[in-house]
Amino acid sequence: MIEILFSIANFQNFINYEIFVDFDDSLSIIKGYETIYYINNSKDTLKYIELNLYANAFRPNSKYNQDIKNKLKVKKTEIDRSKPKDWGYIIIDSCSEKFDTNDMLMRVYKTILPNETTKIFIKFTLKIPKLFDRLGKAEQEYEITQWYPKVGVYDERGWRTYGYRYNTEFYGDYANWKVSIKTKKNYVVGASGYLVDSIVNDSFKILTYKLEKAHDFAFVMSKRYKVEEINYDSIKIYILHYSNDSNFIKVAKYHSINALKIFSKKLYPYPYKTLTIVESHLRAGGGMEYPALVLITNPKEFKIRRFRLINSKNYYLAIVIAHEIGHQWFYGIIGNDEAYEAWLDEGMNSYLEDYYNHLVFNDESIYNIFGNLRKIIKFYLGNYDFRLFSDYFVYLEPYNEPILGKPAWEMKNYWQVYNRGKNLMLALQDILGDSLFDLILKEYFKRFAFKHPRSEDFIKLVEEISNLDLTALKNQWLYGKGLPNYSVYKTINNTFLIKGTYKYPISTIIDNNLLKLKPDTIINAKKIIIDPYNRVLESDEWDNTYPRRFEIKPFFNIPKMGYYQISYIPFIFYNPFDNYFFGIYLRGSESYKRHFFSYGGNTKGDFYLGFWENNFLFNLKFVKNIFNFDFGLKNKFIQLIVFNDYINDLSYLDENYFQKSNVWGIKINGFYKNLKIFSKISKDFLKFNINYNFNILKMLNVQFSYYRIFGNYPVHERIYIDGGFLYPRAFEILLPYKGSWFYSKYLVFNDGIYSKRGENIFSDEFALSEFKISPFGIFGVYSSVGWTGKIYIDYGIYLKLYKIELKFVNFNSFIVKIN
Template sequence: MKTPIFLFCTFFMISFIACSENYKMFDKPISSRVANYSIECNFDPVNKLIIGTEFITWTNKTNLPVKEMQFHLYMNAFSNENSTFLKELGESPKELRGSWGYCKINKLYLGENVDLTQNISFIQPDDDNKFDSTVVSLKLPDEIQPNESIELTIEFTTKLPPLIERSGYIGSFHMASQWFPKVGVYSDLGWNCHQYHSNSEFFADFGIYDVTIIIPDEFMVGATGILIDEVQMAGNRKRLHYYAEDVHDFAWGADSNFVEINDHSGKTEIRLLAQKEHTGEVVNRILHATKSSHQYFTKRYGQYPYPQITILDSPVFNAVMEYPTLFLTGNFDGYDNPPAPVEPQLVENLFMERLTMHEFGHQWFYGMCANNEFEEAWLDEGLTEYITAKAFEAEYGKIMQNDEFGKPLPVRDFRKQMYIENYTNLPILNYSWHYPTFSEYYVGSYVKPKLLFYTLDNYFGEAVMEEIIYLFFQRWQFNHPKTQDFVDIITEIAGEEIHTIIQQYLETSDFLDYKIESVYQNRVKVSRIGQQIFPVNIEFTFKGNKKISKQWKAEESEITYEFNKEPHLTRVCIDPEQMIEFELNTQNNCWNFDN
């Protein structure tokens, strides 16, 4: 590959420097910058078309030569009813008929003019579904050696679909996410470039994005990075130039119904594009949740280093999502049918605040600590659920909140019932599309991990959990951490004894249930019903209210305690402080003399 790379290098370096010479986000790179994109595109909102050219500079940072490259064409998930995404969704929404979305590579060149368009072909690495065209393979004429770079030019056309999930349009709102041909992630294990699945999110390498969008004047646009230039053009159009360093994706949303609100939190600029009818209360609530969680996450886990966070106030819940330096939130309290509060005086519905904090929290876990969401979704979703609940409680108190079924609960208990009812689910460590249903994916990737983190928080203390998450973020920001990296940090801080317990919790669908088997005089038999273990306190209360506490590691399936020198037992309670958040049945945990 040496000759062509040398030839094209000069042109690309000149054009790239010209693009970004006036602006630099960071003094020196803070990520490995494997995949760098310069994209120029034109948006036609009438036909929902984005016609663009992208210049990719990709570096082989592995020890292996690369003979083939793989790219995501995510929008093809919406190109026909037999795509893997729509098959897994179980329906082909009727709005798509006649309005299919797609991402088409029109021309692909090595450098600027060695035409390799004939070298591309669709592949289906996950399921062999020949109707799925969300991944494309490019055969290279020469290998890319370790530490060599390749430059490609891709001319593409993307058609946005009606908004089903994350990307597309509804009314005047247009969300362009996963909209351009995007390189997969190459490692010493080969390409990691999964098809687009209905229960999966994303994975990509860090790099620089230099993107210009030509769009009609009436639209206000919010995008990854920052706007470094805006030029008025003929025909009531404008050319917007965005730039971002050390991010792994670029998304943008446009709406003629947006109004812009600017604020800041510390040195971070906040640019909120709100629906016109939402100015006032909704805007204030989103800004407040953003600022308070920014302070919470920054203080405990690490800095948000980008100069700006952009927030889009989405008109629909299905578009709500996180992207680097950009997220969507919105006012969906109670969804379409607001639940009736059971005890109105206790319940405040702050769904929008929780949603805002969750999506912003993803900047730390997904945005900067960029795990593979296809394969290990629990890492960013579980951590984000936990840190969101912590930040929420710190700001708004441990107040009761309506869950989406109208049931008032503390935030940390949200959807715990879902786990209890679905404990036979597949384990946490599971490819996201291997969960048969969305609710199983949700329990495995969000609820079950959150219950583990809260259990560790109860058992080791909040400070230990903060130390674990701080170290994980500091060690793995701008990198691709894996489950083992996180488990290693837990073990490093909380101790070796927790290692097997966590491994078991992640890898199996074993459940935890402790039970008082029998009490005879002062002899108590306690048993473990499930295979999952976690150290537990058992509290024995004697006549006269004397209490003795014992810790049981639960390594054996039952244990007997005898207290011959004590007065009569009046009460026995397993886990009286309810430290273990994932115990299936707590109804069999206590025995009282009265009973």
């Protein structure tokens, strides 16, 4: 069932907050004195008021802490492991009315008639936690957000008081604010709102801020903040930083003015007198929005070097700043329910971020994050549409789910709301055209500024202005999952047919003209490109162009939408059994659909040909005048393969048999978690192999196996164990196992076709160990030592690409004779 998501020109309740904050830094405590004037604009008589006690999230028995355990599947969270002095909570010391509390919910029992204003006074104590997420102290800085008893929203659905939940943001009614903060004199304070009064004496100061028509109020305090002040129009911009990092200040200055200018013009004038940018220690992502105040983590502070690197050329920092400032519109001016309809803020704001990115950085942005590697990267990326590719992730499991119907904390992947929301906006922009789309955005703000529109309010507005039926569009992006697809096909009459999952017209280049085409159109042309600006994210981008686009690169490809990509790796291979083999590996892929081809041959006329992709496998071998092949279907759990084999698993038993055998049969292989079953069934024999693989201390990978052949051949069975160190992945050692069969998967290349070394050796005296080092990831050296009645030594280098391991074996290596 889909909830009806209208607010239908409803009432909005309004609040006046007056809060006095007495901050004690020695105990990390705030004593709060909060007066609430609640205006009931609904037609309902309210029996009580609900408030959020968000700060109670940061102690072990909270719903929020339980959310983390459920979502991350951990037994203990950081909160559980921390000391009570690091926890956060809020205690209601007194209230002017009867009340009760439960975890993050407070209910104040007071009857409020329609159109009545009521006054409530609450005295509370806030214990400031260590910064676990968004509220708390980190190093010397206090980031005071979600901190006071905050009235929930009473809307057409009743009270919406969600508390602080995993991944979830907030929902609040618009209010006017007067907040006075008493601190020691040497604290520098930044706040939502503008300063109206300051009282300073020898030891403390009281700063009073006001803010109108905002649904939250946050502030920060630190003794070491420095403040940079700049002006844009009549707006004062404050940049608070603790690091003195001139780069951070420079980027914050430029992009705060730039973003204010661009978004004010595109959507609605920025409504507040100030904007405060705070250099933050934030744990939840790179930034967080509050009315007239944004928290931005300096990428320099990222603990992991890899994350610091993504900010080379300041691209990342600039985008985070633009994103958080964008929230002043999609969150601040339009205050949607962020728990149930988060796409209205995060999705629309991601569209805005994307717009900013395109306008300010153009297509160079992607290269900026690669810094010095840009030349090589550019060779592989070409004209890369990073957005298109990263957005394609929404289509993949587990990202693929509808974005309406569930609260954010129940979603499998919250990033959905960013991506699907943005892609709905981009698709809409293409359908409506830029000017009508911009007009509708402006109208959305005109009509819903300082209100709580619902998803259907937006859809209705677009339908009203555009005269279009958006049912298919919203079912695709909001209520549905998966992606639409447009495609072009050549017909037998040499015309082109445009197809589309939904029937909205789409921008299409026909020869050299840009037109809007409706699906099911037949057209005469030489060249067609559907959706040339990549506004509609599709399940298949390759079928958008005619002629189809291909890209061929050596060694590898970076997955790119819209192209069929081929990479090639030439190889030379030698072993004394097969002599030289020359060949080439080809890997073909279309976004996530991958195909592999390989071809190899030697001077004696032997060849090998293979083709396999995610679900299909085909191998053809012609070695030593013997022909064999296998083909089949496979997926994650089961493989079904038909084979015709000369060199089968029995060949070592009898050298003559090796020449004679021509066996047809099927392989049925099953995989489930650590368990693997391989079976080969033919009319003469059944081979059965079951492996159980497990890990000790995440280091030693051990495999137990049982192997048996039933049939007309000498029946035998064996039980064996092998394994290797996988961590730190620098080497692998096969454990020797003496006195039984030993099977080494590592010594055999590609199902044994090139080499019989070490595979299925029949000896009671066999033992072997192999050692591998790969200091450069894909290259490595290996050596093996074994005993098969004779000493067995082998060493060489190897190359590992994808799942393919190429071994350049030592020419003098001893070949284990087939018995």
